[in-house]
Amino acid sequence: MTFTKRAAAKLLLGTALAATMGTTAFADGHEKTKVGFVYVGSVNDGGWTTSHDKARLAMQEHFGDKVETVFVENVAEGPDSERVMTQMALDGADLIFTTSFGYMDPTNNVAAKFPDVKFEHATGYKRLHDNVSTYSARFYEGRAIQGHIAGKMTKSNIVGYIGSYPIPEVIRGINSAFIHARKVNPDVQFKIIWAYTWFDAAKEADAAKVLIEQGADVVLQHTDSTAPQAAAQEAGNVTTFGQASDMEQYAPYPRVSSIIDEWAPYYIARTQAVMDGTWEQIDTWDGIGAGMVGIGEITEAVPADVKAEAEAMKAAIADGSYHPFTGPLNKQDGTVFLAEGEVADDGALAGMNFYVEGLDAELPQ
Amino acid sequence: MIALVKRPEPSRVFSLAAPLLAVLATMVFGGLLFAVLGKDPIEAIATIFWEPLFGEFAFFYRPQLLIKGAPLVLIAIGLSLGFKAGIWNIGAEGQYIMGALFGAGAGLAFYPLESAFIFPLMVLAGAFGGWVWAMIPAVLKVKFGTNEILVSLMLVYVAEQFLASMSLGLLRNPEGMGFPGSRNLQQYSSAHNADLIAGSGMHWGVVVALIAVIFAYVLLARHRLGFAIRVTGEAPRAAAFSGINPARLVLFCLGMSGLLAGLAGMFEVSGPAGQVTIDFNVGYGFTAIIVAFLGRLHPVGILLAGLLMALTYIGGDIAQSKMGLPAAAIQVFQGMLLFFLLALDLFTNYRLQFKRAEAV
Numbered sequence: 001m002t003f004t005k006r007a008a009a010k011l012l013l014g015t016a017l018a019a020t021m022g023t024t025a026f027a028d029g030h031e032k033t034k035v036g037f038v039y040v041g042s043v044n045d046g047g048w049t050t051s052h053d054k055a056r057l058a059m060q061e062h063f064g065d066k067v068e069t070v071f072v073e074n075v076a077e078g079p080d081s082e083r084v085m086t087q088m089a090l091d092g093a094d095l096i097f098t099t100s101f102g103y104m105d106p107t108n109n110v111a112a113k114f115p116d117v118k119f120e121h122a123t124g125y126k127r128l129h130d131n132v133s134t135y136s137a138r139f140y141e142g143r144a145i146q147g148h149i150a151g152k153m154t155k156s157n158i159v160g161y162i163g164s165y166p167i168p169e170v171i172r173g174i175n176s177a178f179i180h181a182r183k184v185n186p187d188v189q190f191k192i193i194w195a196y197t198w199f200d201a202a203k204e205a206d207a208a209k210v211l212i213e214q215g216a217d218v219v220l221q222h223t224d225s226t227a228p229q230a231a232a233q234e235a236g237n238v239t240t241f242g243q244a245s246d247m248e249q250y251a252p253y254p255r256v257s258s259i260i261d262e263w264a265p266y267y268i269a270r271t272q273a274v275m276d277g278t279w280e281q282i283d284t285w286d287g288i289g290a291g292m293v294g295i296g297e298i299t300e301a302v303p304a305d306v307k308a309e310a311e312a313m314k315a316a317i318a319d320g321s322y323h324p325f326t327g328p329l330n331k332q333d334g335t336v337f338l339a340e341g342e343v344a345d346d347g348a349l350a351g352m353n354f355y356v357e358g359l360d361a362e363l364p365q
Numbered sequence: 366m367i368a369l370v371k372r373p374e375p376s377r378v379f380s381l382a383a384p385l386l387a388v389l390a391t392m393v394f395g396g397l398l399f400a401v402l403g404k405d406p407i408e409a410i411a412t413i414f415w416e417p418l419f420g421e422f423a424f425f426y427r428p429q430l431l432i433k434g435a436p437l438v439l440i441a442i443g444l445s446l447g448f449k450a451g452i453w454n455i456g457a458e459g460q461y462i463m464g465a466l467f468g469a470g471a472g473l474a475f476y477p478l479e480s481a482f483i484f485p486l487m488v489l490a491g492a493f494g495g496w497v498w499a500m501i502p503a504v505l506k507v508k509f510g511t512n513e514i515l516v517s518l519m520l521v522y523v524a525e526q527f528l529a530s531m532s533l534g535l536l537r538n539p540e541g542m543g544f545p546g547s548r549n550l551q552q553y554s555s556a557h558n559a560d561l562i563a564g565s566g567m568h569w570g571v572v573v574a575l576i577a578v579i580f581a582y583v584l585l586a587r588h589r590l591g592f593a594i595r596v597t598g599e600a601p602r603a604a605a606f607s608g609i610n611p612a613r614l615v616l617f618c619l620g621m622s623g624l625l626a627g628l629a630g631m632f633e634v635s636g637p638a639g640q641v642t643i644d645f646n647v648g649y650g651f652t653a654i655i656v657a658f659l660g661r662l663h664p665v666g667i668l669l670a671g672l673l674m675a676l677t678y679i680g681g682d683i684a685q686s687k688m689g690l691p692a693a694a695i696q697v698f699q700g701m702l703l704f705f706l707l708a709l710d711l712f713t714n715y716r717l718q719f720k721r722a723e724a725v
Contacts, residue, residue, distance in 0.1 A: 073691070082637075083682070351542045
């Protein structure tokens with residue numbers, strides 16, 4: 001009995017303490033800049049969320065004591081994310097990064113209620129309030145390099161592709177990879193499976209196995225877990241690429257290269273802007289050139305000449321002399337998408353909802 | 366030696382005390398878990414249970430409790446009717462999705478017309494969607510004796526495919542820049558299930574959940590049908606002799622739970638969520654099963670259990686953000702709650718007997 005009483009007393013004391021600490025932090029105007037992160041997956045997903053969390057830690061290290069970071073993982077899109085963002089804003093966050101496409105409307109809803117808090121939404125397009133910025137990376141640049149290597153590496157001429165959601169970002173990646181695989185291998189076919197998830201190891205493993213059974217000896221993924229890598233390793237003779245994080249634990253084979261999301265420079269710059277009071281609404285879409293998209297080491301499993309070609313393409317994309325979407329390119333239905341020498345503008349890329357000519361697949365309806 | 370001895374009568378006291386003891390045990394063992402993770406256990410438990418109710422920002426969290434709790438309570442009330450009678454609807458998640466699709470579809474069909482008839486129509490459509498989806502396992506069970514557990518569960522995955530298809534096709538927002546997802550119903554005032562008093566969290570789903578609690582209570586305590594449900598669950602043979610038609614009971618229980626799950630989905634999609642998206646469902650249909658049992662299949666118990674579950678979700682997220690507790694630890698904490706409840710439940714029907722070991 002005494003134990004319970006004592007526990008209850010401690011409980012009350014604990015809360016009282018927490019409350020006073022809260023008030024003092026606010027009273028001195030919380031000197032530290034507080035930055036919140038809302039994650040759709042687990043920080044250990046090995047892919048998308050891991051890449052954001054690594055960047056958070058890098059940012060924390062860069063600023064040291066001047067910054068306090070908080071995060072909540074596995075936050076469902078919809079009302080739960082709205083609550084978590086509100087909670088962070090109430091708890092004194094100055095800047096909040098929301099790192100999933102589905103957080104778009106919730107981010108704007110919460111931003112309306114907290115005009116003094118800055119919001120940064122990854123991969124979305126809605127900036128309904130002055131305190132909302134959007135940022136994303138030109139992953140399709142990395143996909144072009146993957147497509148090139150995939151086209152050269154495949155012997156069965158079947159490349160498997162695990163799609164997450166049929167949104168423009170993912171469709172762009174498929175098109176970019178396909179265009180560059182076809183360029184070096186006119187016989188290559190893509191088989192696409194939609195997993196309808198960003199992160200679900202079981203579903204991704206199933207998808208990879210189905211693709212391998214259908215003859216794919218290269219599997220590309222736009223999902224975040226390492227499960228497809230494991231499935232490929234088990235099957236043997238199947239080439240994969242790391243997604244979002246390097247997934248170097250599967251190198252040198254099956255993982256022969258990767259697309260790495262490099263968010264740290266952006267997070268550092270935006271946090272600095274909040275500290276300096278110079279933060280303004282922007283729409284960022286950076287690629288290999290700006291360092292937001294990294295290409296993981298191309299391993300020795302890739303023939304030296306292919307590796308050299310891939311690295312040349314990377315350099316050309318980085319310095320702007322080559323754009324992965326350069327005409328002549330037709331849409332799947334045969335109509336012209338880009339004329340000879342024409343380069344796709346960002347508007348066309350941002351809303352891309354069609355396959356390019358030659359892809360033998362249908363977008364889910 | 367310690368032995369389990371069956372009680373002659375299930376203990377009423379223990380039946381009521383078990384949930385409270387389970388919460389207490391969860392606090393103790395959850396606290397140990399948090400301590401092992403290097404966090405102050407008292408602060409963690411206080412953050413989860415105290416902060417949302419009485420903390421500095423309770424004005425925000427209390428309405429959130431209603432928003433998070435209402436669908437859980439609404440679905441769990443429906444499920445409890447079937448569970449009481451030994452009819453196992455495991456597919457409320459699917460019925461929830463279908464209710465949302467029917468409800469949102471009915472509303473969006475009229476876009477951008479503004480009329481007072483649209484929202485009531487959506488309510489009917491949502492209820493119908495959930496009901497229809499539950500009638501599939503019900504009719505199959507009655508006609509062919511299929512197992513409603515399997516059929517209703519499998520239909521969840523079918524419903525998820527419908528949800529993806531609708532988000533990408535028929536219900537897709539034509540002004541959505543090629544992205545999946547419907548128009549946001551929060552911006553379509555005739556279809557918006559808004560807070561009845563702004564900022565209170567009291568939307569129509571909360572009201573209907575409370576009404577469902579009252580109706581279920583009256584049904585079970587006072588109505589012949591409620592009697593039939595209880596008898597069928599407790600003594601199926603006696604029920605058969607007393608002239609209860611088991612087929613009709615299956616149709617009623619599954620239909621009713623589907624209807625309420627459909628309503629929950631409809632109120633969610635037109636209110637807090639706003640949009641039909643591929644990831645619209647977040648597991649309310651499955652969590653409601655826990656809520657139903659945590660509430661002892663009793664309407665008032667379910668109301669309290671739903672609020673308690675909502676509290677652990679909201680408090681859990683606060684603990685993640687404030688104390689850096691990993692999401693997995695919060696999930697273990699929630700899992701403990703059910704585990705201890707089921708474990709302690711044993712003592713409703715059994716008691717411990719300490720006796721000396723007998724020679725073998």
